[in-house]
Amino acid sequence: xxxxxxxxxxxxxxxxxxxxxxxxxxxxxxxxxxxxxxxxxxxxxxxxxxxxxxxxxxxxxxxxxxxxxxxxxxxxxxxxxxxxxxxxxxxxxxxxxxxxxxxxxxxxxxxxxxxxxxxxxxxxxxxxxxxxxxxxxxxxxxxxxxxxxxxxxxxxxxxxxxxxxxxxxxxxxxxxxxxxxx
Numbered sequence: 001x002x003x004x005x006x007x008x009x010x011x012x013x014x015x016x017x018x019x020x021x022x023x024x025x026x027x028x029x030x031x032x033x034x035x036x037x038x039x040x041x042x043x044x045x046x047x048x049x050x051x052x053x054x055x056x057x058x059x060x061x062x063x064x065x066x067x068x069x070x071x072x073x074x075x076x077x078x079x080x081x082x083x084x085x086x087x088x089x090x091x092x093x094x095x096x097x098x099x100x101x102x103x104x105x106x107x108x109x110x111x112x113x114x115x116x117x118x119x120x121x122x123x124x125x126x127x128x129x130x131x132x133x134x135x136x137x138x139x140x141x142x143x144x145x146x147x148x149x150x151x152x153x154x155x156x157x158x159x160x161x162x163x164x165x166x167x168x169x170x171x172x173x174x175x176x177x178x179x180x181x182x
Contacts, residue, residue, distance in 0.1 A: 005045055009105075012038045013098065021086065029067045036060035047111055066172055073176060 015035035022028040036059030043052035109115070132149055142148035150158050 005042070005111075008038060008042045008045065012042065025071055026068075029064060029071065032067070033060050033064035036063065045111070070172075070175055 012035060015031050015038055018031045019028050019035055022031060036055055040052045040056035040060060043049075043055055132145055132153070136142060136145045136148045140148040140152040142152065
């Protein structure tokens with residue numbers, strides 16, 4: 001990984017820690033938006049534009065706006081301190097997890113490495129995308145490979161995502177409606 005990727009990872013970690021430690025809710029929401037934007041940039045760097053666009057739209061965009069609307073419609077607690085008191089066991093667990101991640105980071109394949117398994121050069125003889133393109137019609141009978149992947153191959157996953165989005169929308173409507181009528 002390059003210096004850009006390491007810089008992004010450090011920024012993301014600092015933003016995550018700041019989000020967890022800020023006592024002021026508005027500050028935590030703003031830093032969380034920056035965290036999501038950093039993740040979107042990292043996903044773009046790692047050649048995952050679909051995940052990057054989703055993270056930018058949902059994480060940095062919609063979630064931040066919904067949190068800001070919620071704080072605007074509810075009472076914002078006043079704070080005299082900027083940071084919460086740190087819970088030492090949680091810091092130890094998170095620190096150990098980050099240490100493990102950083103020790104595994106050098107073993108990752110470089111972005112675009114032709115020997116990486118996803119490109120068909122290592123362990124995998126055939127990538128999932130090649131399988132989907134070659135076998136979609138035979139397996140599902142669908143003419144459109146994208147629709148077949150979403151509805152047939154990943155049907156339960158897509159249904160689960162739809163349920164989560166619906167539940168989140170209902171929760172937001174309940175929070176906003178409750179505050180409007182009180």
